[in-house]
Amino acid sequence: MSKRNIYIDNIDVELALEKYFSEISFDFKSEKISVLDSVGRVTYKAVYANYCSPTYAASAMDGIFLFSEKIKEATEVTPVYLNENDFKYVNTGNPLDLSLGDCVVMIEELIELEDGNFKSIKNAKPWQHIRPIGEDIVAGEMLIKSNHKILPQDLGALITGGIKEIEVYKKPMVAIIPTGDEVIDIFKEEFKEKSVIDCNSYIFSAQIKEWGGIPHIQEKLKDNYNEMKKKLKELSKNYDVLVVNAGSSAGSKDYTKNVIEEIGEVIIHGVAIKPGKPTILGKINGKPVIGIPGYPVSAYLAMDIFMKPLLEKMTNIFNVENFIEGKLGKSIVSSLKHKELVRVTLHKNKDEYIVMPLARGAGITTSLSKADGILEISKSVEGIGLGERVKVRLLKPLKEIDNNLVSIGSHDIVMDLIGDSIKLCSTHVGSFGGILAIKQRNTDIAPIHMLDEESGEYNISFIKKYFPSEDMMLVKGVERIQGLIVQKGNPLNLKEIKDILEKNIKFVNRQRGSGTRILLDYWLKDENLDYINLKGYDYEVATHLDVAMAIKNGTAEAGLGIMEAAKIADLDFIPLAKEEYDFLINPEIKNSEKIKEFIKFLKSDFLKKKIESLDGYSLNKPGEVIEIKCSR
Amino acid sequence: MSKRNIYIDNIDVELALEKYFSEISFDFKSEKISVLDSVGRVTYKAVYANYCSPTYAASAMDGIFLFSEKIKEATEVTPVYLNENDFKYVNTGNPLDLSLGDCVVMIEELIELEDGNFKSIKNAKPWQHIRPIGEDIVAGEMLIKSNHKILPQDLGALITGGIKEIEVYKKPMVAIIPTGDEVIDIFKEEFKEKSVIDCNSYIFSAQIKEWGGIPHIQEKLKDNYNEMKKKLKELSKNYDVLVVNAGSSAGSKDYTKNVIEEIGEVIIHGVAIKPGKPTILGKINGKPVIGIPGYPVSAYLAMDIFMKPLLEKMTNIFNVENFIEGKLGKSIVSSLKHKELVRVTLHKNKDEYIVMPLARGAGITTSLSKADGILEISKSVEGIGLGERVKVRLLKPLKEIDNNLVSIGSHDIVMDLIGDSIKLCSTHVGSFGGILAIKQRNTDIAPIHMLDEESGEYNISFIKKYFPSEDMMLVKGVERIQGLIVQKGNPLNLKEIKDILEKNIKFVNRQRGSGTRILLDYWLKDENLDYINLKGYDYEVATHLDVAMAIKNGTAEAGLGIMEAAKIADLDFIPLAKEEYDFLINPEIKNSEKIKEFIKFLKSDFLKKKIESLDGYSLNKPGEVIEIKCSR
Structure with a gap:
């Protein structure tokens, strides 16, 4: 153990803590x-879902369940009559x-006839008011990040x-x-x-509990050098942190410093704070040992200043502030009939918080665990509108929110992996x-993953097209195999896109604007297929x-x-x-710390190993920077 | 039990809660x-000290203890030499x-000689660096008010x-x-x-714990009207609050409403909030019963909106905000050597918080329990200055601080009694x-209690003198007997003020500006006595x-x-x-609600009884208002 002691009589608090933490x-x-x-408590690892929610396709409303085909032609002029063989109450x-x-x-949208049958004057689309399996949670999806303090609302996503x-x-x-010899404990003596x-x-005990530690009050130590030495040595083996509280007699304070010095190391003695100046920050056996002055006011404040950040560091627990002001990143329409509570995520953009509303369905448990805060829209x-200033009630500590890297774009499982290592606020809009x-x-x-239909090149030609007068920066990510996800064993024997149309297969599509959708449209066009027939x-x-x-x-x-999605769901995959x-x-912000850290992570061995364990992914210089010069 | 049900489909949240609370x-x-x-936890009654602190006269420094008389004449030119018979190390x-x-x-202030004796070149006053008994806490003094949420730092004053x-x-x-029939509990099934x-x-369980309640999850109820009726009846006898969580099936929601209606009362059904609209607020057996919708997001938010304020009302627990801005009510001098943490009280003056520093000695435990917040003064x-804007870290919820009646003036035990019933922020400056x-x-x-030396009248002539051009309002308080507090049994046989001087008695005085001090000076003058001889x-x-x-x-x-002070300390008293x-x-603010409430309290039977139990007090129309018209 090093015996290098730094006697700085009056070091600044912030410096003292930085120095101390760097030595522990x-x-x-x-x-x-x-x-x-x-x-x-705080998650040690990210948590992934075991089950989907809902676990079955479920009705989202009270009403009747039927084939949309039946009422395809229904209008006020050409109503469709339904009898009980046509539908099921749900x-x-x-x-x-x-x-x-x-x-x-919905029942309200039908006209009930005297014979108990219904008349429909409105058509319906497939999937209307049906919650598909996994609408809320998909098995295998990340529910909670690592290093997150678990909130009551997180139990929703976890248990579900x-x-x-x-x-x-x-x-x-x-x-x-x-x-201290003169100190008595009125609860014991x-x-x-x-x-x-x-x-x-x-x-101290109450403070430590509040800050996430488990306090154990020890037997009082007499003002005896050797007894203290023996005791501190022993305790440093069984505890994570020691706090020695000096009695008010002058001698004991010096014992503490000298004992720590002899069997460990005094890192800081004397901090520029009043009250609290004679605080000792040291370590024994690698464990932090803090010597706190005896007067109650100094003691309370010294604990607040030194022990609290130490325990925050050891537990990752931060306090939640109450409210924050931010700018709305997407307009919200609400009704004059009620006050509405919108779950939102927050991220910092320049010096401002951007407030993004989450899915508003009451069935979406994950909108609670994903929410950074709640935005109240009053009844009136x-x-x-987009860009308006709003006040958000925080659900998470700002420290958890502040350094979020903001990602808006295409979804890939890789984003979940990144999000667990880098504080990421990710929105999937294609x-x-x-x-x-x-x-x-x-x-x-x-x-992004956008295929240029003409050149067959990915991303770069799109960037040139949309940013003709700016120098842009693209960072390489991963190569992934796109293909057909099909039923287990591929019973319909599908091999390529045109089989879907030829065999009149029921298809599921990605949303407009997603790269996968662009790819599909490209292939359909390439093979002269009409999406109307899909x-x-x-x-x-x-x-x-x-x-x-x-x-x-x-x-x-x-x-x-x-491919990885097919694997998670235990389905077959045909690479295309x-x-x-x-x-x-x-x-x-291309030169910011955030981006540098992101690029560093893309190049890391950790990510490399993670990617290699996924099916259908390969690495082609991830983290490589491509500068795309302005064409004008 | 009244069967009056109010079916308001879309009542405002605030109105719904107000209506509900008024019916419970x-x-x-x-x-x-x-x-x-x-x-x-929250105090049910005010807590009074059993012991003084310190319990003995104590040294406030490391140094020597001696009679100040010994070094009375010490200067640089006429040093005084001290040998070990003259002092004791402390x-x-x-x-x-x-x-x-x-x-x-202090040792630092003395010059040590080669023979181990000391030379003093500076005189000292009696009581220099001595903490008198009860400097921090006086037995019988109020330590913590009723209706206060106990903080870690309050343990200091309580235990001491x-x-x-x-x-x-x-x-x-x-x-x-x-x-709900379709609901399963994966921890049990x-x-x-x-x-x-x-x-x-x-x-719910995690939320209720956070909000200060004790949650008990009951066996799941099947969708069966009679079973629910039996169960809710039974539970309403053993619990303080019931929460019924509707399954997602359509039927169960109506069961809840109908059952509460049959065996109790539905007060609100349907609130203008989204999500959370179908919430039911009712009572059974006088106990609050809340019906919460089934979807997790609605459920979480409905709990937050309805259960949280209900539990706040039942426990008096409010959350602490983090920081508040205020205006400094008294200038603070700090040192450039260190950051300083000043304990402060806060009160609202017009729309602004006034920040008042508390005693800064590290030995004063009560400066922690009295503090509303902490003001950090940075090293630089x-x-x-007085009136500057400062940021204060809050230790108590603003709700506890906001309605404080601010009192600055003379101290009396009656102020403690008032402070326990009315939110009072009291500073004693005479x-x-x-x-x-x-x-x-x-x-x-x-x-105030100020005797006009000429007219023999209390208070009014002073007010006329200091506010010659304003209409002022004086509210009558109590009459109290001032007199000599003397040792138990009055061994020195003291009868009046002049005895003190004649018998060369050791006197303890009140601070300049206090009414008691004015009274003493009045008496001394009246009897032609010179304070120099006291x-x-x-x-x-x-x-x-x-x-x-x-x-x-x-x-x-x-x-x-x-008199009451003499009684608390078990001493004798000679009324004067x-x-x-x-x-x-x-x-x-003479017409404000605060003042009206204060006057009402002064007139109350409660205060009358309390005052009558104190020795040496009498009542002469407390709460009576005397308008003192401007003399110009």
Whole structure:
């Protein structure tokens, strides 16, 4: 153990803490606990869903379940009459057998006839008011990031995703050591005249509990050098942190410093703070040992200044502020009939918080665990426009939110991997949406994979087209295989895109603007196929996993997507093309620390190993920077 | 039980809660718990100290203890030499025998000679660096108000004041009742396909714990009207609150409403909030029963909107905001050597928070429990001027601070009684300080008792003198007997003021500007006595209890004060005069609700009974308003 002591009489608080933390090697331990006991604890690893939610296609409304085909022609002039053989009554949440229908119509939208039958004057689309399997949660999807303090609302996603046990950071065990001959503990001893009552040990205990540690008050130490030496040595083996509280007698303070010096190291002694100046920051056996002055006011404040950040560092627990002001990143329409509580995510853009509304359906548990805050829209407001300033009630500590790297663009499973290692706030709007977000400077990065129909080149020609007068920066990501996701064993024997049309297969499509959709359209055009003949071309979902889940549950028979999604859902996959999934960077922050850290992560061995464990991915210089010079 | 149901489909949230709370008769129960378990709980009654702190006269420094008389003449030119018979070495905190000395001199201030003796070149005053008994806490003084959420730092004052047990509000017991045939609990049952996993019960449980209740999840109720009726009846007997969580099936929601209607009362059904609209607010057996919708997002938010304020109402627990801006009410000088953390109280003046620094000594435990917040003065700042804007870290919820009635002026035990019933922020600066505070509009009320030496009239002539051009309002308070506080049994046989001088008695005085001091000076002048001859005229303390404690511990033999202080300290009392302790009101707020409430309290039977139980007090129309018209 080094004996190098730094006696700085009056070092600044911030400097003292920085110096101290740099000399401690934090050894983070984890433990598995029941999800039911996990609120307030911090996740050690990311948590992935075991089950989908809903686990079956379910009715989203009270009404009737039928084939949309039946009322395809219904209008006020040409009503369609339905008798009880045409439909089945369903309530909200009821499982639906998709061989018996493909949409739900609300009772209010039908006209009941005297014979108990119905008249419909309105048509319906397939999937109307049906919650597909996995609408909320898809098995295998990340539910909660690592290093996140678990909130009551997170239990929703965790339990719904079938998680019963969770790995969290262990709480640090803190030994509180009162010293001083004249100190008495009125909870253990009789009160004596001319004695000092120890209140500090109990204040420390309450503070440490609040800050996420487990406090143990030790037997009082007499003012005896050798006894203290023996005791501190012993405690440093069994505890994560020691706090020695000096008695008010002058001698004991020096004992503490000298003992730490002899069996460990005093790193800081004397900080420029009042009260609290004589605080000692040291270590014994690698464990932090803090010597706190005796007067109760100094003691309380010194704990607040030194112990609190130490425990924050050891537990990753930060306090939640109450409210924050931000700028709305997407307009919201609300009704004058009620006050509305919108779940939002937050990210910093320049010096401002951008407030993005999340999915508003009450069935989406993950909108709670994903939410950084809640935006209240009062009854008298009909909506809030893009760019308006709003006040958000925070659900997470700002420290968790502040360094988020903002990603708006195409979805890929790689984004989940990145999000667990880098603080990421990721929105999935497809490649084209990503390009727009960069144009409006609403995002830090935009993951894109866009095939130029003419050149066959990925991404670069699109960037040149949309940013003709700017120097842009593209960072290489991963190569991934796109192909057909089909049922297990490929019973329909599908081999290429044209088989889908020829065999009249039920297809599931990705949303307009997504790279996968562009790829499909490119192939259809390339082979002179008409999308009008593609059954399910209008059935749009937002992610690769959603495509796989639709096939898994029989809603569709094939879809275009990536190999890893097929694997997660235990389906078959027919590879068709290799595509380039890269990151377009917001030019204003291309030299920032955030982006440097992101590029460093893309080049890391850690990511390399993770990617290699996924099916259908390969690496082609991830993190490589391509400068795309302005063409004018 | 009334069957009056109000079906308002879309009532505003605020209105719904107000209506609901007005229909519930809250029955607050208390329990006694160990102080060690009390953090986060709310006091049911005010808590008074059992012991003084310090319990003995103690050294405040490391140094030597001696009679100040010895070095009275010491200067650089006429040094005084001290040998070991002249003093005793003492450390900070050591008990002092006041028959052996009356001051402490710091070692640094002495010049050590080769023979081990000292040379002093500076004189010292009696009581220099001595902490008198009760400097921090006086036995019988109020430590913590009722209705206060106990913080870690409050343990300091409580334990130091000798409190081991404390009476707090009981935590409300909340029964959580899941319903619905399709709902399964994965912690108790096997997961089944096509079932809905119950996460709500566990989210509710975590929320209720956070909000200070004790949650008990009940067995799931089947969708059966009679079963629900039986169960809710039974639970309403053993729990303080019931929450029924509707399954997602359409039927169960109606069961809940109908059952509450049959065996209790539905007060609100349907609130203008999204999500959360179908919430039911009712009561059974006088107990609040809340029906919460089934979708997790609606459920979480409905709990936040309806259950949280209900539990706040039942527990008096509010959240602490983080920071507040305010205006400094008194300038602070700080050192460039260190960052300083100043404990402050806060009160609202017009629309602004006024920040008042508390005593800065590290030995004053009560400066922690009295503090509303902490003001950080950075190292680079030498001080902050009166009226400057500062940022304060809050220690208490703003709701606890906001309605404080601000009192600056004379101290009386009656102020403690008022402070326990009315939210009071009381600073003791003497009657004259109170007059000044009203002049500067820094306070709401100023308690004063000032005898006009010419007219013999109390208060009114002083007010006319200091506010010659304003209409002022004085509210009558109490009459109290001032007299001599003397040792038990009055061994020195003191009868009137002049005895003190004639018998060369050690006196303890009140601070300049206090009404009691004015009274003493009046009497001295009246009897042609010279204060120069009064031993201890310069030994000033701030409250009546401090006077009594100085006599109790032998520091003084007599002092002027009120009868109740003598009684608390178990001393004798010689009544000398009856004085009028009244309240001068800030003219700007004389018609405010705060002042009306204060006057109402002064007139109350409650205060009357309390005052009658005190010795040496009488009532002469308390709460009577005297308008003092401007004389110009």
